[in-house]
Amino acid sequence: xxxxxxxxxxxxxxxxxxxxxxxxxxxxxxxxxxxxxxxxxxxxxxxxxxxxxxxxxxxxxxxxxxxxxxxxxxxxxxxxxxxxxxxxxxxxxxxxxxxxxxxxxxxxxxxxxxxxxxxxxxxxxxxxxxxxxxxxxxxxxxxxxxxxxxxxxxxxxxxxxxxxxxxxxxxxxxxxxxxxxxxxxxxxxxxxxxxxxxxxxxxxxxxxxxxxxxxxxxxxxxxxxxxxxxxxxxxxxxxxxxxxxxxxxxxxxxxxxxxxxxxxxxxxxxxxxxxxxxxxxxxxxxxxxxxxxxxxxxxxxxxxxxxxxxxxxxxxxxxxxxxxxxx
Amino acid sequence: xxxxxxxxxxxxxxxxxxxxxxxxxxxxxxxxxxxxxxxxxxxxxxxxxxxxxxxxxxxxxxxxxxxxxxxxxxxxxxxxxxxxxxxxxxxxxxxxxxxxxxxxxxxxxxxxxxxxxxxxxxxxxxxxxxxxxxxxxxxxxxxxxxxxxxxxxxxxxxxxxxxxxxxxxxxxxxxxxxxxxxxxxxxxxxxxxxxxxxxxxxxxxxxxxxxxxxxxxxxxxxxxxxxxxxxxxxxxxxxxxxxxxxxxxxxxxxxxxxxx
Numbered sequence: 001x002x003x004x005x006x007x008x009x010x011x012x013x014x015x016x017x018x019x020x021x022x023x024x025x026x027x028x029x030x031x032x033x034x035x036x037x038x039x040x041x042x043x044x045x046x047x048x049x050x051x052x053x054x055x056x057x058x059x060x061x062x063x064x065x066x067x068x069x070x071x072x073x074x075x076x077x078x079x080x081x082x083x084x085x086x087x088x089x090x091x092x093x094x095x096x097x098x099x100x101x102x103x104x105x106x107x108x109x110x111x112x113x114x115x116x117x118x119x120x121x122x123x124x125x126x127x128x129x130x131x132x133x134x135x136x137x138x139x140x141x142x143x144x145x146x147x148x149x150x151x152x153x154x155x156x157x158x159x160x161x162x163x164x165x166x167x168x169x170x171x172x173x174x175x176x177x178x179x180x181x182x183x184x185x186x187x188x189x190x191x192x193x194x195x196x197x198x199x200x201x202x203x204x205x206x207x208x209x210x211x212x213x214x215x216x217x218x219x220x221x222x223x224x225x226x227x228x229x230x231x232x233x234x235x236x237x238x239x240x241x242x243x244x245x246x247x248x249x250x251x252x253x254x255x256x257x258x259x260x261x262x263x264x265x266x267x268x269x270x271x272x273x274x275x276x277x278x279x280x281x282x283x284x285x286x287x288x289x290x291x292x293x294x295x296x297x298x299x300x301x302x303x304x305x306x307x308x309x310x311x312x313x314x315x316x317x318x319x320x321x322x323x324x325x326x327x
Numbered sequence: 328x329x330x331x332x333x334x335x336x337x338x339x340x341x342x343x344x345x346x347x348x349x350x351x352x353x354x355x356x357x358x359x360x361x362x363x364x365x366x367x368x369x370x371x372x373x374x375x376x377x378x379x380x381x382x383x384x385x386x387x388x389x390x391x392x393x394x395x396x397x398x399x400x401x402x403x404x405x406x407x408x409x410x411x412x413x414x415x416x417x418x419x420x421x422x423x424x425x426x427x428x429x430x431x432x433x434x435x436x437x438x439x440x441x442x443x444x445x446x447x448x449x450x451x452x453x454x455x456x457x458x459x460x461x462x463x464x465x466x467x468x469x470x471x472x473x474x475x476x477x478x479x480x481x482x483x484x485x486x487x488x489x490x491x492x493x494x495x496x497x498x499x500x501x502x503x504x505x506x507x508x509x510x511x512x513x514x515x516x517x518x519x520x521x522x523x524x525x526x527x528x529x530x531x532x533x534x535x536x537x538x539x540x541x542x543x544x545x546x547x548x549x550x551x552x553x554x555x556x557x558x559x560x561x562x563x564x565x566x567x568x569x570x571x572x573x574x575x576x577x578x579x580x581x582x583x584x585x586x587x
Contacts, residue, residue, distance in 0.1 A: 063428045064421055064585040082428040091425050097418030101342055114335035114433075115426035116328075154422060 015040045015162050015193035016061060018072030018079065023056050023065060023217075030056045032217035033070070038195055038210070040161075043188045045204030045211045045225075046197035047306065053217035054197040055094060058166050061195075062091055075162055087115070090160035092168055096151030100140035104131055104150050107139055111154055125153040129183070144171035152183065163187060165196040169203055181207045201306050213309050220309045231305045234275050238285075239268040239294035249290050253281065270298065332427060332436020333443075340410075340444045349406065353448050356398055357456035361391030365463035383470050385479035389486035389551075391460050392453055396490055396549035399452065400497040400542075401522055403445040407501025408514040410441050415509035415587045430581045434502075442498050449494050453487055486551060492562070493549035499569050500541065503576040509587065530555075541568045 016038040023031040031053040038044045048054050059065040061074055063082025071078075077085025098107040108122045126132045129149040134142070142150065148171055155163055168184070169177045184207045188194055198204055204211055204225070211228050213221040221228065240246050246262060250269050253260045259272040274281065275297050285292050340346065368379050377390050414420040427433045464471050473479050501518065508514040522542040530537040537543040537555035544561040552558030 059421075059585065062421075062425055064424055066584060086425055086428050089425065093421050093425075095418065097422055099339055099417065099419060101344060102339065106338055106342075110335045110338040111422060111426050113338060114331055114423060116331045158426075
């Protein structure tokens with residue numbers, strides 16, 4: 001009862017709030033005591049490595065999977081009664097799933113009838129995702145990008161207050177990705193709350209103003225993108241006038257107990273957590289007969305913050321996939 | 328809300344490939360049974376087939392329909408199983424449940440739509456087979472006056488009613504098997520293997536089982552009762568099976584997580 005009261009008290013101004021949301025499949029705990037708070041009107045990214053529990057969480061929010069424990073509210077409706085809030089929710093869950101033998105338009109018509117929506121909504125959403133010209137084609141003849149766009153169109157049918165998108169840019173070409181970002185931003189500008197999962201940090205960085213990061217079903221970060229940027233570590237990059245002195249400089253820095261990495265390609269060394277020591281290190285190098293030609297601060301990448309928070313590293317299969325696409 | 332689910336399902340069912348394919352296919356198959364029955368009917372009685380004299384009786388018209396009963400039932404089972412299992416294998420169920428989270432309502436609407444589709448197909452097939460029977464009767468000089476008598480029309484209506492009741496049973500069993508297996512291919516293979524060879528082998532080895540095996544009972548209903556299982560027993564026992572199957576299907580559908 002206490003958790004329910006807590007949830008009720010916190011729900012104002014939040015499109016989604018969960019407390020201790022947990023899902024177990026047999027012995028395996030996929031989502032572990034997840035507390036979510038997604039402000040109304042925000043574009044909130046949901047990031048984590050593959051298998052972190054993103055899709056399971058989304059399915060619980062959509063009433064497709066019953067939580068093992070925990071409570072929550074979506075659009076002020078109880079998570080235990082999805083019918084109380086799903087009329088205001090549009091969703092694209094994983095890959096877009098439609099009847100292959102039906103046209104895009106008829107697929108939407110089936111959903112319109114089921115949700116007792118107005119069929120007049122169909123042309124508008126098709127136009128919005130750029131499928132108006134191909135609406136009469138069979139779904140099976142659509143490209144992957146067109147299928148994804150039809151999925152977005154289906155999600156927009158009820159003119160939702162909350163749009164839940166699970167990996168919306170999957171399968172899209174670069175132009176499609178840019179279009180999708182633009183579409184999401186324009187929807188957000190209309191006041192729609194958007195909860196978008198992705199394993200691509202660049203997506204989140206480009207379109208979201210808030211981020212929830214999860215690892216092994218648990219939240220490891222929840223806050224604004226600016227806060228996430230603030231968590232990046234900075235490093236000092238130093239280049240010597242004489243390339244032959246690079247080793248001497250690295251040794252000098254190591255002797256001071258600093259973490260140093262020689263970057264052969266650029267002929268420089270990078271020093272972690274040493275921005276505040278820039279002047280002192282410059283003087284020490286000069287005193288040792290090393291002439292510094294370049295000294296600058298370099299902010300750590302968002303990916304590094306992501307890896308640190310999620311406990312993955314660039315050697316992980318998931319992380320490599322994500323990082324590769326980020327770059 | 329059930330009407331909304333029905334109308335939504337109907338968008339899928341009315342697609343030309345399925346609608347024309349099913350209706351024309353069943354009509355063709357039922358007509359073929361009627362044509363072959365009249366073509367092969369002996370002039371005198373004896374043997375498995377009714378004689379031309381028997382076909383001239385008021386109930387002569389329903390012999391063909393009865394012969395096609397198993398086929399019609401199996402098709403109803405297959406289409407019902409495919410329609411529900413396909414929602415899982417295509418992943419479309421998650422879309423549907425977001426728009427209609429009351430799962431029992433969605434299931435009821437889908438069931439009624441598939442049932443209406445199949446009942447329409449059976450009625451259409453029966454009408455076409457009846458026309459084919461009239462044509463064949465003319466070709467083999469079988470008098471058809473008794474068929475259009477009040478007794479003949481009553482017999483035909485009763486036979487059609489029996490067939491429709493059996494179709495309801497086959498459709499529900501199809502939905503249950505589709506729900507349990509969540510794969511169209513598996514549901515069809517398992518369902519057909521059970522209804523056709525399995526039950527046939529079991530009833531041949533242990534004839535008494537024909538009085539309680541569901542497929543045999545539905546066949547008995549479709550044909551107005553059989554020697555092994557009379558119509559009242561078949562109807563009551565089938566109703567029990569159908570209720571149990573319906574409850575199981577609803578509970579499974581409502582409670583199971585949708586992970587597809």
